[in-house]
Amino acid sequence: MWITWKAPSPNNFNPAADPGLMRMPKSRGGCPATLMKKIQRLEMEGISKSFHGIHANKEISLSVGSGEILGLLGENGAGKTTLMNILYGLYQPDAGQIKINGSPVRITNPMESILMGIGMVHQHFMLIQNHSVIENIALGYKDTPFFFPKIKIREKVASFSRQFNFTIDLNQKIWQLSAGEQQRVEIIKALMNGADLLILDEPTSVLTPKEIEELIIILRQMKADGHCVIFISHKLDEIMNICDRVVVLQKGSIVGSADTGKTDKKTLARMMVGRDVVFNISKEKLAKGQEILRADQIHVTGDMGLPAVKGVSFDLHENEIFGIAGVAGNGQRELAEAITGIRRIDSGKVTINGKDITNLSPRHIYDHGVSHVPEERIRFGIAPGLFLYDNAILKQHHLKKFSRRYFLKYNDVKTHTQGIVDDFKVLTHSIDNQIRNLSGGNIQKLILGREISEQPRLLVASHPTYGLDVGATEFLRHHLLKLRKQGSAVLLFSEDLEEIFELCDRIAVIFAGEFMGIFDSDDERLCEIGLMMAGSKRI
Ligand SMILES: Nc1ncnc2c1ncn2[C@@H]1O[C@H](COP(=O)(O)OP(=O)(O)OP(=O)(O)O)[C@@H](O)[C@H]1O
Ligand SMILES: [Mg+2]
Structure with missing residues (x-):
């Protein structure tokens, strides 16, 4: 590998102060000696x-x-x-x-x-x-x-x-x-x-x-x-x-x-x-409502052509947060993508409110009330080169409130975006700003605002607090609990066990594409969650 050492600018660097600086030794690719x-x-x-x-x-x-x-x-x-x-x-x-x-x-x-x-x-x-x-x-x-x-x-x-x-x-x-x-x-x-x-x-x-x-x-x-x-x-x-x-x-x-x-x-x-932050939020007990999501014996293939999700079944109800805990790479991404229509389901069935949505397009699944916060926000959550207001309506641009015939109603889109920016405290100098210029946590806040503000029936959220500061994490957790109280269901993928225990009503542990068990959040067997995540225990 050829490396050239560019001499530092004389403005703030004085080689004369140390003659050794001008030497170009071999190791470290020719960096100055000091x-x-x-x-x-x-x-x-x-x-x-x-x-x-x-x-x-x-x-x-x-x-x-x-x-x-x-x-x-x-x-x-x-x-x-x-x-x-x-x-x-x-x-x-x-x-x-x-x-x-x-x-x-x-x-x-x-x-x-x-x-x-x-x-x-x-x-x-x-x-x-x-x-x-x-x-x-x-x-x-x-x-x-x-x-x-x-x-x-x-x-x-x-x-x-x-x-x-x-x-x-x-x-x-x-x-x-x-x-x-x-x-x-x-x-x-x-x-x-x-x-x-x-x-x-x-x-x-x-x-x-x-x-x-x-x-x-x-x-x-x-x-x-x-x-x-x-x-x-x-x-x-x-x-x-x-x-x-x-x-x-x-x-x-x-x-x-x-x-x-x-x-x-x-x-x-x-x-x-600049204020006190509440670290442990308490969730009130709520009775389960009607069934929203049912996954029946789902099989999904991963990117390597091997089975990634192997016969997973569960149901999810109104007023419920269902957590999926596991080490990354055990089928979580494939399962979330299969439910939201991004990945094909090989066999099995998914229903939302009793309607079969198996292998429908992501847009159709969205129209059934399913929102999605993807785990890779830059790759799948946003279009980095577009403005904030474009990103605030990705997947929603076809809704009547944002478009008429072939044209977007930009005034309405911008008002909606400003609402998300204010509610979710997205730090930006303007909504006429490419989203790539925002800090990581602020990109995540805009995605969350976009997916939550539409009151979804089901929110599929992968690592939703990924990169959020303590204040924003507290805000988001309260928001998820608010959604639950309002009758939505949340499917939460997270490796943060504290988050899973704090928010979820039921928890499934996934290993190698299979559920090792499904538990109520107060089930004592969950003390062995570490073993289950490592695949050495199935209950
Ligand atoms: N290339 C850029 N163009 C315009 N603004 C930028 C650029 N890079 C950073 N900024 C702005 O600088 C500020 C600081 O961003 P930075 O990414 O350093 O924050 P951070 O402390 O790392 O936040 P986070 O915890 O969300 O990662 C933000 O307001 C961001 O929008
Ligand atoms: Mg940062």
């Missing part, structure tokens, strides 16, 4: 960045040292990803500078940051969909030679995933993987490069508790080995558990920082949101 040293300390000083005149980052200064795990907290749209993208060379700051081991550096692209020893797990997966897992890992692997020995890299990845307890088929194409599996690939990819400074932007959002534990062990090991880690998460328990120190952002500025040993979850949430 940067060949392990990163002992990284500082960001006075970093500012605006988009369309709005500050995403405003004079942010922070530092992280060797053997330290720094948490970065903040509401959706607070500027966390922007700041880390600047550190990784994806954006250039409008002002401020980055220093490594006390020397100013200019990082103009991700290749430079990788060579300096910085690795990043991105919030939105950056994997190439048509390439296999092994190819994607090899692509970003810094020791891959020009003609890379695939077998050698395969062995390395396999031993690494074994150590990490990740089971993943290296030959599968990325488009065949669930969100959770893609997240695992991103993590392996970043960890394999052995970065001195690792940035993790919401790495655990769709991992299972077991996988999160494994990741925590690895991060602790990295800390003991003297690496620096910056960890972004909305899960306060994780931040408290993993990080030494935490910096809180609000609207692009730092509003506080604390040692995790000297603070608590409530204080952090208040610092972030």
Whole structure:
């Protein structure tokens, strides 16, 4: 691999201060000599960045040292990803500078940051969909030679995933993987490069508790080995558990920082949101209403041509939230897609309000009152290049209230969009904005607003709180309970067991495409849910 080292701009970098900087040693692809040293300390000083005149980052200064795990907290749209993208060379700051081991550096692209020893797990997966897992890992692997020995890299990845307890088929194409599996690939990819400074932007959002534990062990090991880690998460328990120190952002500025040993979850949430957040919501007991959904012996084939859902049957009623718990890749995505019409059902039957909807088109199924929050919001939930108001009526554009003959009623569409933006507190400078410019959590809020605001009979929601901050999560959970109270049914796919237990009336555990059992949420047998999710117990 040929790498050219671009000399940093003389404006904020003085090679004369250290003659060694001009040397081009071989390892680390020709980085200056001081940067060949392990990163002992990284500082960001006075970093500012605006988009369309709005500050995403405003004079942010922070530092992280060797053997330290720094948490970065903040509401959706607070500027966390922007700041880390600047550190990784994806954006250039409008002002401020980055220093490594006390020397100013200019990082103009991700290749430079990788060579300096910085690795990043991105919030939105950056994997190439048509390439296999092994190819994607090899692509970003810094020791891959020009003609890379695939077998050698395969062995390395396999031993690494074994150590990490990740089971993943290296030959599968990325488009065949669930969100959770893609997240695992991103993590392996970043960890394999052995970065001195690792940035993790919401790495655990769709991992299972077991996988999160494994990741925590690895991060602790990295800390003991003297690496620096910056960890972004909305899960306060994780931040408290993993990080030494935490910096809180609000609207692009730092509003506080604390040692995790000297603070608590409530204080952090208040610092972030500016008010107290209720962590445990209580749901009132409701009697089941009429049957809404019935799935009878459904069989569905996965992307690899193998059976993904094998004879699943269940029913779902008015005033009920039915949770499906399981490790990603056990048939959840295929089941959700089959019910919403995106994937063919090989055999079996699905009815909504007693009407057969098996293998109808997604539009027809939507017209039967079924909404869908997909697990991969960027790929299946939105059209990234379209404006917010276009995205707010995807699937609904044909409704009378939004269109007349061949034309959209844009005034009505925009009023509707503004309503969702206000109700769901979507942070955007305007609804005339491409949705790709929104932060991850704000994209999710718009999707949720679109799917919930139409009062569906059935909401099929995969990881609905994925990427939402604590305040927005609290808001959404209340909204799901409100839907339940109003007589809708919710089919909830989640790997967050806390969420499943808190919201669901009944819970099914899925493993290898089969239900290991269906339980009421107060069933004592659920204490063995971990074993069932791992497939070692069927009840
Ligand atoms: N390329 C861009 N063009 C325009 N605006 C942008 C762009 N990237 C980020 N922004 C804006 O910058 C602000 C901060 O976004 P950022 O993605 O950094 O937030 P975040 O803290 O990571 O939020 P989340 O928790 O939702 O991921 C948001 O208002 C977002 O809309
Ligand atoms: Mg983000």
